[in-house]
Amino acid sequence: MVVPLRAIPSSREGFYAINNQFQANGPKGFMEFKMLENEDMYVRIDFPGVPRDGVRVFLDQSKKAVCIFADAPKEHKYDYSERNYGTSTGLVCKCCEISGFTSFMSDGVLRLLLTKSNITPQRSSCISFLAGPDFREDLRGNGPHKFPHGTDPNDPKLTGRILMLHPCVNYGSEMAYESKQLQNGGLYVRVDMPGVPKENFTVAVMNGRVRVTGEAPAISHDSSGRFYTGDVAMLSTPFDIPIRKIKIIAKNGVIRLIIPPV
Incomplete structure (x- = not known):
């Protein structure tokens, strides 16, 4: 079985950016x-x-x-x-x-x-x-x-322990992470990483955890690029699964994974 992971800050200060729990800099x-x-x-x-x-x-x-x-x-x-x-x-x-x-x-x-x-x-x-x-x-x-x-x-007010809802969403999910447990024991995950081209996403499985990384380059007058990383799912066994068995859909600053059961 594959299970989703709760958003937990990686430091005492909280999430680096409360707009997205996966953002690490920028x-x-x-x-x-x-x-x-x-x-x-x-x-x-x-x-x-x-x-x-x-x-x-x-x-x-x-x-x-x-x-x-x-x-x-x-x-x-x-x-x-x-x-x-x-x-x-x-x-x-x-x-x-x-x-x-x-x-x-x-x-x-x-x-x-x-x-x-x-x-x-x-x-x-x-x-x-x-x-x-x-x-x-x-x-x-x-x-x-x-x-x-x-x-x-770099506003320090945008670092904290409580994630913000997207203020512009009129309908649909306001959060950067969505998951759905599948009947076969697998897991569907949707992760927002705005600014990341589809070729700049990376998926890895290590120590029973599925990690997604994305690099968003600076474009136009952006202050800088942005880097995202984080674990999005955990396997019920310590055995890693090959990446080729995970269906990956990356487009428009969003990556979706269909992770098979183990």
Whole structure:
């Protein structure tokens, strides 16, 4: 028989990133915001399971925000359900509007580049994007701009013992790990590792445990790449099984395993 494993922190501080128990380094959080030197805003949002053509981004009529909807299909009959995501990001000021954007979806990650323009000539351009909890009023107006401005990819508040639910999920699983015990004693496992290309996943069986590793390279304006690793299942016997007997499905920043009984 094969059994799932509970999420247990590997240190006293807790999980390195409470957005994903398997993340071992790199920028934390489901989202990353970064103000660029030209005052464009770069946004990275994790949408694990969403294919390239599964995301819709459009400019709100107010020209103050972009709205984002994404669909991750049910890839295997053992998936609990499909997943639907929805969120928005944009401006909080009155002096600017979004003048354009580009978007790119790959390996379960959406990357946006938002451009804004000043609609109040008597005021200088501000940098008041909806860029996370560190926005301050003194970043508006005429003062000198300090870069980079945005979310802190190493925020200590994103390390802890309690995992976060994905805030953008409207329907479906909000967690990075899902398992289903099969009638034959095997196990189905779904693991989110957003940003990892399918060729960068590794599966190993050692000492009766099935471990998954994934490397997500830095793309565009990402602060850095991300590395994931963790045990996802345990065999009921100390004898390891050959990797070739595990069915592996890796796509869109998600790896699925069908582990046979032992």
